[in-house]
Amino acid sequence: MAAHVADTHEMIRVHGARENNLKDVSLELPKRRLTVFTGVSGSGKSSLVFATIAAESQRLINETYSAFLQGFMPTVARPDVDLLDGLTTAIIVDQERMGANPRSTVGTATDANAMLRILFSREGDPYVGPPNAFSFNTASVSASGAITVDRGAERTRAEKVTFTRAGGMCPRCEGRGAVTDVDLGALYDETKSLNEGALTIPGYSMDGWYGRIFRQCGYFDPDKPIRDYGTRERHDLLYREPTKIKVEGINLTYAGLVPSIQKSFLSKDREAMQPHVRAFVDRAVTFTTCPDCDGTRLSEAARSSRIDGVSIADACAMQISDLAVWVRGLDRPAVGPLLGALGDTLDSFVDIGLGYLSLDRPAGTLSGGEAQRTKMIRHLGSSLTDVTYVFDEPTIGLHPHDIDRMNDLLLALRDKGNTVLVVEHKPETIAIADHVVDLGPGAGSAGGEVVFEGTLEQLRGADTLTGRHLDDRARLKDTVRAPTGVVEVRGAATHNLRDVDVDVPLGVLVAVTGVAGSGKSSLVHGSLARRDDVVAIDQGAIKGSRRSNPATYTGLLEPIRKAFAKANGVKPALFSANSDGACPVCKGSGVIETDLATMAGTATPCEECEGKRFEASVLEYTFGGPEDPRDISQVLAMSVAEAESFFGSGSAKVLAAHRILSRLVDVGLGYVTLGQPLTTLSGGERQRLKLAAQMGDAATGVLVLDEPTTGLHLADVENLLALLDRLVDAGRSVVVIEHHQAVMAHADWIIDLGPGAGHDGGLVVFEGTPAALVADRSTLTGQHLAAYVGSQPPA
The missing domain is CATH 3.40.50.300 (P-loop containing nucleotide triphosphate hydrolases)
Structure with a gap:
């Protein structure tokens, strides 16, 4: 026992x-x-x-x-x-x-910034205050109040004093490092009145609460065109600070359009916005480096305090590998334990391969x-x-x-x-x-x-x-494709790139390689992907609700709905869980969610539709013929591979659906179900789904893929290489940022960046065929590729 x-x-x-x-x-x-x-x-x-x-x-x-x-x-x-x-x-x-919060940086996401703030509050010259005086997320505050003073023999009395709290936030940009300028013309149509729908801001409909507030605030006439507003009316519409008002007996807060936009839109990370909101922000708002703090986010006082001539802004802007050396070189016995802990943290960044970052790098990037x-x-x-x-x-x-x-x-x-x-x-x-x-x-x-x-x-x-x-190894190709032209990149200087000139071949498979932080993404996304004929496919989240799935995202559901409608003599909208066919109880979500406060909420299958999302009458309609009839919920429960077979033959043959399904199988998503929520997909799966959707377009232009082997099993890498070959053979120019040696070996051309990361990178250290890179062995990539294909082991 x-x-x-x-x-x-x-x-x-x-x-x-x-x-x-x-x-x-x-x-x-x-x-x-x-x-x-x-x-x-x-x-x-x-x-x-x-x-x-x-x-x-x-x-x-x-x-x-x-x-x-x-x-x-x-x-x-x-x-x-x-x-x-x-x-x-x-x-x-x-x-x-990490963090949709635009105030989060590499330094704030770890303990490094906190330790730096303590260091400068103890050893900085001149002394400007406690650690919060060096925080760009803490504002300086002044307030007046009364204190009781005991005058001894005199009677005790109250005196008015001013309390101050030192913070390091730049007052102009409020610690963001950038200031915004709003294009007022993008906020409204001045030829219309508010009641005529003058506002062009997403969500600012006159039919909702915003409309009721603007119409009944009393600061302007909602029936008058905005171009006819007087100075006071225009100021109240655009800039009035939050003010308590009463509308229909309810206490509410009114604020002008500009402060409202700053609160509701500009306080959020751009990438986390819905597409139509992001498009509005891109159209209406320009971001420029704050002229007061030069983008450091810090107040003048925080920047004035220095240790051996280095301010905290200078320290945060250093490459972490350099900052680690600077910290180790400080001789300050009074803060010896702090310097040791800070040095260990910075060394950990270097050990883990992130020494090329800086502490002021936004975490969301x-x-x-x-x-x-x-x-x-x-x-x-x-x-x-x-x-x-x-x-x-x-x-x-x-x-x-x-x-x-x-x-x-x-x-x-x-x-x-x-x-x-x-x-x-x-x-x-x-x-x-x-x-x-x-x-x-x-x-x-x-x-x-x-x-x-x-x-x-x-x-x-x-x-x-x-x-x-497990022991698969891709071979170098005996022959490589000849380019059909080149894209000239000249003077590329994004991030750590050092005035790079490079010709990117067209009509072939190009692999851009190099250690993390060497400048690969800066070159491809900062220069190449900005061209009009280039489509970049990354692993970022796909915008949409949890109701979105591979069938809706790829357009697959449309031909399926039409096929069901035609076979049953009804309208296509019945076969959408977001439209006429939705279960009336769960509204097409398939589950009933219950909030249990402090306990985990529950999501139980809807008893009405049994989790199928559709109204019962809709499920009586089937498609596929008498030998294998399926209702729409059964189709959405199919895997991609199963659906490809189902819609590719017999009475269920639907060519438009089969073409999309074949592309999904090609990118290695045959196991995903058609109705699987997009929110459950990994980064690699999202990228392959985007690639499948892109493959339906005309085969022209340049396609950029960022580490397409992410999340792929060894057995699937071979399928990916075959897919890349098919894209190139069909007329695409394909550029992949990649670390996997199998892709490097299979490429027609390699552009290797380095020699190191951060300021030790940013140069093109090799251009040529994979065989030439292996023979050359002068770069880290060349040494490891040589070992992978069975040549000399890496140094």
């Missing part, structure tokens, strides 16, 4: 996991070891690691807090699993982009891989042990040269006595695992099972997709 208890303390036990596509999965994971989870995209890796193990750990931790505190925490529902035992505190280090590695910083120096760290493809965005350093960090976390769970596709990281769990055998409904557990060597001999492809 004692031995059994000891064993359970050494294992995380999962029994009967059924989250998403998991099929009653049971397994035991060794604690204080590094376990890598492998399998094709959609096989169930994330469902097991994130949606089951990590989710339950976080849910149980949240339940230890009071109901009051839980009300401020994100609610986590219990995963669909029979038993989870032996869990420890889980820390998730994922690839979610980091890629998913950079964001994930930045989140790691706070854990590397932690004294916690027996924690479960959960990583989602930590090698994304890393050059082969940097993967070794990432592996060292993962092993260091394990060696401190922690359990490390990693979802990964790269053989280099699978190779360091103590234990491997392979899921499959396929994706979606064809996956969800554990098909292998064991060591790396055992995996090599396993008859699974991962085992069979």
Whole structure:
């Protein structure tokens, strides 16, 4: 009995996991070891690691807090699993982009800025105040008040004094580093009155609350054209500060258009806006560097305080690798422990391959891989042990040269006595695992099972997709395509690029390579992608509601709805869950959501439609003929691969739908269901979905892809290469930013940037064929590609 208890303390036990596509999965994971989870995209890796193990750990931790505190925490529902035992505190280090908050920077997202502020508040000359005096998120405040003064023999009396709180925020730009100028002509049509719909701002309809406020505020005549307004009326319409008013007996706040726009639109991250709002902001608002603080976000006082001639603004603008050297060189015994901690944090950035960043870099501009590695910083120096760290493809965005350093960090976390769970596709990281769990055998409904557990060597001999492809190596092509022309890039100086001149060949497959931070994205997105004939496809979120799915996004649902309508003699709108065919109870969402306050909310299938989203009468209409009739909900539940077969033959043949489905299969999304919410797709899946939609356009111009191998299993990389070949052969010029050696080897031309990252990069260090790069071996990329294809190992 004692031995059994000891064993359970050494294992995380999962029994009967059924989250998403998991099929009653049971397994035991060794604690204080590094376990890598492998399998094709959609096989169930994330469902097991994130949606089951990590989710339950976080849910149980949240339940230890009071109901009051839980009300401020994100609610986590219990995963669909029979038993989870032996869990420890889980820390998730994922690839979610950091912060839609425009005030968040690399420095504020870690402890680095906080330590710098303390340093300058203690050692800066002249002294300007406590740490908040160096914070661009804290404003200076002055206020008057009364205090009681005891005059001893005199009577006690009150005196009026002024209280001040020093903050480091630039008063002009309010700590944003940029000032805005609003084009008033984009806010309204001055030939119309308000009642005639003069306002052209999204959401400012005269039919809603804004209309009632503007019509009844009393500051101007809503029936008078705006061009006829007097000075006072125009000022009140545009600039009046928030003022309490009463409309229809309700106390409300009125504010002019400009302060209203600043509050409702400009306080949000542009990328988080809905497309029509973003288009309005781009049209109506211009952003320029603040002339008072020169973009540093800091007040003059904060910038005036220096240590050895360096201000906090100078320090935050330094490349982190340089800042680490500066901090280590300071001889300030009074703050020795602080300098040591700050130096360790900055060294962690360098160790993790982010030394090229600066602390003033907006957090929202980091890629998913950079964001994930930045989140790691706070854990590397932690004294916690027996924690479960959960990583989602930590090698994304890393050059082969940097993967070794990432592996060292993962092993260091394990060696401190922690359990490390990693979802990964790269053989280099699978190779360091103590234990491997392979899921499959396929994706979606064809996956969800554990098909292998064991060591790396055992995996090599396993008859699974991962085992069979673990040692795959792409070959250099015997012949490469000849370019049909070039795009000339001259004097490129975006970010760290150093006046780069380069010719990008057309009509071929071009790989842009180099270590993270070498300037690849700056060259491609800052110069090439700005051309009118270039289409750039990234991994960013696809705007839309949770009702959006692959069928709606690609336009696939349109020919399907028309086919259903024609076959049944009814209108197409019946076959939309967002239109006439929606279930009247759940309004087409398929679930009934219940807010349980401090507890996790519930989303239960709608009893009326049983989660099918459609009105019952709509589901009586079928399509596909007597041999295989399907209703619209059954079609949306199909995987892409199943639907391609269904709509490609027999009485269910719909050519327009089949063409779209074939493209989705081509990009490796055959396992995704047609009705799967877009919000559940990974970054790599989003990029491939965008690519499939783009493939329907005429095959001309330049197509730019940013790391298209992200999230792809080893077995799928070969399919991607075939797809890239088909795009080029059909007339596209394809440029990929890529770290995967298989893509480099398969390219017709390579543009390698470097030699290092940040100010150590920004140059084109090689242009030519992959074979020439391997023969040259003068760059880090060349050395690693040579090792990959079986030549000389990297230095």
